[in-house]
Amino acid sequence: MSRHRTQRFKSNLRIERDNAVLYGRLAKLARNERLATAYRRIADIEQTNAGFWEARLREHGEAVPTPRVSLRVHVLSWLAARFGTEFVMPTVVRMEHADHLATPVDRQGQRNHFADDALPMRHGRHATQSGNTLRAAVLGANDGLVSNTSLVMGMAGASTGDHAVLLAGLAGLVAGACSMALGEWLSVNSSREFYQAQITERAERLAVAPEDGLQYLARTYREKGLDAKAADALAKHLLDTPRAALDTMVREDLGVDPADLGGSAWSASISSFCLFAFGAIFPVAPYFVLHGKEALAVSIASTFIGLVLIALGTSLFTGRGLLFSIARQVGITLSASAITYLVGHLLGAAISG
Numbered sequence: 001m002s003r004h005r006t007q008r009f010k011s012n013l014r015i016e017r018d019n020a021v022l023y024g025r026l027a028k029l030a031r032n033e034r035l036a037t038a039y040r041r042i043a044d045i046e047q048t049n050a051g052f053w054e055a056r057l058r059e060h061g062e063a064v065p066t067p068r069v070s071l072r073v074h075v076l077s078w079l080a081a082r083f084g085t086e087f088v089m090p091t092v093v094r095m096e097h098a099d100h101l102a103t104p105v106d107r108q109g110q111r112n113h114f115a116d117d118a119l120p121m122r123h124g125r126h127a128t129q130s131g132n133t134l135r136a137a138v139l140g141a142n143d144g145l146v147s148n149t150s151l152v153m154g155m156a157g158a159s160t161g162d163h164a165v166l167l168a169g170l171a172g173l174v175a176g177a178c179s180m181a182l183g184e185w186l187s188v189n190s191s192r193e194f195y196q197a198q199i200t201e202r203a204e205r206l207a208v209a210p211e212d213g214l215q216y217l218a219r220t221y222r223e224k225g226l227d228a229k230a231a232d233a234l235a236k237h238l239l240d241t242p243r244a245a246l247d248t249m250v251r252e253d254l255g256v257d258p259a260d261l262g263g264s265a266w267s268a269s270i271s272s273f274c275l276f277a278f279g280a281i282f283p284v285a286p287y288f289v290l291h292g293k294e295a296l297a298v299s300i301a302s303t304f305i306g307l308v309l310i311a312l313g314t315s316l317f318t319g320r321g322l323l324f325s326i327a328r329q330v331g332i333t334l335s336a337s338a339i340t341y342l343v344g345h346l347l348g349a350a351i352s353g
Helices: 003-029 033-059 071-083 085-102 121-157 162-208 210-223 228-239 242-254 265-288 292-318 322-352
Strands: none
Touching (some): 003 033, 003 071, 003 085, 071 085, 071 292, 121 265, 121 322, 162 210, 162 265, 162 292, 210 228, 228 242, 292 322
């Protein structure tokens, strides 16, 4: 068997084993038995798929690797244990889709476990919002780290002195965090106001023309697979309770939870402020206690540690390897920092000269 095929088989085996372990852990952490059963079913499917790739390797005389759980599985399990399985499910789905792009599928009709009702992703509105929160956390910290590293490197290149670098870094941290927080507050509030206006409009329409609501609900349930008679009966039953009918229409039509409307603007703004500040502090912190080239060297080292942590978070969403994510993150930040350092050096020389 060719080296390329061997590596592909081993990669497929690693993916299936990781998924089996992850879904097994999610089953133990699930908040209700229905979810636990769904996760166990998927874990069994993934374990069967892993057996398939083990058999293919043996058929070609290749050694089957010893099972090892990846860092991603450990991190996702840790997050699920503390914030619930709904928090990590969007990330799990993204990761699995990315991993399986090059994987042969449907050998036994097994890959389509998201197509049936095995996984009740209909806690999905909340799950999607939770997953987006996790993703926003990583991106917010990344923005703070890259922007403030560039600022600190620019000031260091200008040879303005440690005090000026520290002040500039702190100013960049506060200004950037405030800007992120205000932007997030406005974004969430604007979204809530938009959805509230849409809900009010639908409530008025339902009150004036309930027959339109009946037709909409019946059509929705027919599209979900119910026969016409059952869909009409369910729609009429819902319409007997206008609040329930409106709730259903909003969820189906707008894709939001009427009781939540995208979450709290204050929570979003505070979390954005803190996460941006978390990322931005890495390049600044050494200047509190060190000076000169030593402070610059430790700042670079501290920034690298921050980049590794953020790359770990990024790899959860992209499905790419941790080393690839680290290399990409370091490359982007290094490029931005080098440019600002050079510009700072040139401007500092021009101003002082």
